[in-house]
Amino acid sequence: MRRKSVLYMDVAEQIKADILSGKYPVGSLLPTESELEEIFEVSKITVRRAIEILADEELLEKKSGKGTTVLSNKPYNKLSKAGTFTEYLHDSGLNIVKKNIQLEHVTLEKGTPIYECLGETAVKFSRLYLLDEQPYIYFEYFLPKELSDVSIEKFDKESLYRILDQHHIEIFRFEDSFQIVQLTPKQQELLQTTETMAMKRIRRSFGKKNQVVEFSEALYNTAMHPYVIEYEA
The missing domain is CATH 1.10.10.10 (Winged helix-like DNA-binding domain superfamily/Winged helix DNA-binding domain)
Structure with a gap:
């Protein structure tokens, strides 16, 4: 070329x-x-x-x-032409930084959407994204128990999708749903905001056999910055 x-x-x-x-x-x-x-x-x-x-x-x-x-010949954005939101923020000249909070093994409550997706036990990983040094997005990832050997330090060095790939867990498609929710006092504290409402994104990522391999919930303080989806033409 x-x-x-x-x-x-x-x-x-x-x-x-x-x-x-x-x-x-x-x-x-x-x-x-x-x-x-x-x-x-x-x-x-x-x-x-x-x-x-x-x-x-x-x-x-x-x-x-x-x-x-x-490093890899498996692009993690192959599922969609939509650029990630954090890429959009970065390209807009904004400073976006991730901060890992906690990694734990949890027992899921029967009858909940997460239980229906992942079963009785899962790995729960929480992360906060700072926008220009202010808390902006709070993430909770629920992952298969096969990732129970992964340390939080590993998440500091590798992306979630690379870690899944290293455990031979491939993502073939995902679906996102959005809703406006009322923040709990604890969530307000995490996001350091007096806003009472936020946008919630729920993502289900599916493997080759159509099984859920990631269930995540993200809270966006859109009073700071709107959520944007950017597509290639």
Whole structure:
């Protein structure tokens, strides 16, 4: 692919296509930044931005002095062309930071939606997202008991979907539902807000056999920033 003007998204998409096609196998090194500059006839800044995008998708890992390694050929955004909300916030110039709170093994109450999805026991992982240093999203993930060997430190280093992949749990589709809910005093404290209402997103992620492999609930303080879904045309 040789063009005089290639945007960083074009470069990222072509590198991703090369990874998925097997041109750059998992574990191999990408060409150097200088070589990619020549291949795509773009600036170093464009190449670096493209690599950042693929690193955010966890397809690549860049280490100083060692080059850029192909981590995976399974893109986690393959389920939808919709960009993630945190990507949207980041691209909008906002500072979004995640803070892991707690990891525990829980017994689920019979008759609840989570019990129907995951059975009697599950791993519960809670996380807070800070927007410009203020609590904005509170997440609770309920995960299969097969992840009981994972430590909270692991969640600091790896994404949830990479951890699932490492446990041979693949996601083939997901469904999201949204509702407006009243915040409890504890939830208000977590989000450090006096707002009484928030948007709740419930996600069910399904495996190959249509079994639920993730049930998550997220509370968004949309008084701080609206929830946005951005699609590619």
